[in-house]
Amino acid sequence: MSDHTVPEELESLLSAERLGTYHRHAPEWERSPISLYLLGSDLASSMHRDLGVAEVVLRNAMNDVLTERYEPRWWANPELLDERGQEAVAKAWKDSGSNQDSPPGRVVARLPMGFWIQLLEAGGWVGQKPFRTRRYYDATLWRPALRFAFPGSTLVRADVHAVAQRVYALRNRISHCEPVIAGVRVPGTRTRRSPAEIHQDIITLVSWISEPVGQWLAHRSHTPALLADAPG
Structure with a gap:
């Protein structure tokens, strides 16, 4: 959609705060703020489509290897998950109406x-003092099971977690x-990943799980075409 086809009322109906980012970055993209806003919406939609594949692939790959190592109800094993994990499972159990x-x-x-991202962390605490104990996911989840969900990666758990996060x-x-x-801030840092870099993270994560699926997703995605005129 070109600028002249956009209803005049659109910009006035969008808040100044909402358009502030687009006003700041419009010169480097050589677009008007409203045109950049529309491109940003298209990018978000395209990336959301890519993420829909990545999320399901990640979940199923991790669940498969945990099921193989610890049986289908691994998530109910009281020795595996830390407090946050147990709370998430309890909520999922309740919300799904499971018995x-x-x-x-x-x-x-x-x-x-x-x-699933938390399962790639180091692990946290569970229980109340004096029975409070630590869960070490490297020993209980990563080495026995989760590393096999990422056969395309030779990295350690923390590096896989960084991309997934x-x-x-x-x-x-x-x-x-x-x-x-304007990109996405890397959690816990001041660094930003550009739209192209963060899209590559999606492809990398999926490719670590399955190279053919990663290649298919990269070919299917509309994101690279939308970013073809990106600055820098």
Whole structure:
């Protein structure tokens, strides 16, 4: 859609705060703020489509290897998950209306992306003092199981987690309708990943799980075409 086809009322109906990012970055993109806003919306939609594949592939790959190592109801094993993980499973169990006879996949399907990203962390605490204990995910989840979900990667757990966390940050930003045109901040840092870099993170994560699926997703995605005229 070109600028002259945009209804005049659109810009006035968008808040100044909402358009502020686009006014700041319009010169480097050589576009008007409203044109950049529309491009940003198209980018968010395209990346959301890519993330839909990445999230399901990540969840299923991790669940498969954990099921193989710890049985289908691995998420109910009290020795595996830390407090945050147990709370997420309890919520998924309740929200899915599960009971002891329900298929394990009902809970798995309800577990949010953040849960799977947390499983790639070092692990946290569980229980109350004096029984409070630490869960070490390197020993209980990564080495026995989760590393096999990423056969295309030779990296350690922390490095895989870093990429997955950046992808999750993009997902959250899009879910909250925040601009992506200026990139996405790397969690815990002041560094920003450009739209092209964060899209490559999606492709990298999926490719670590399955190279053919990663190549297919890269070919299918509309994001590179939208970024063809990106500055720098």
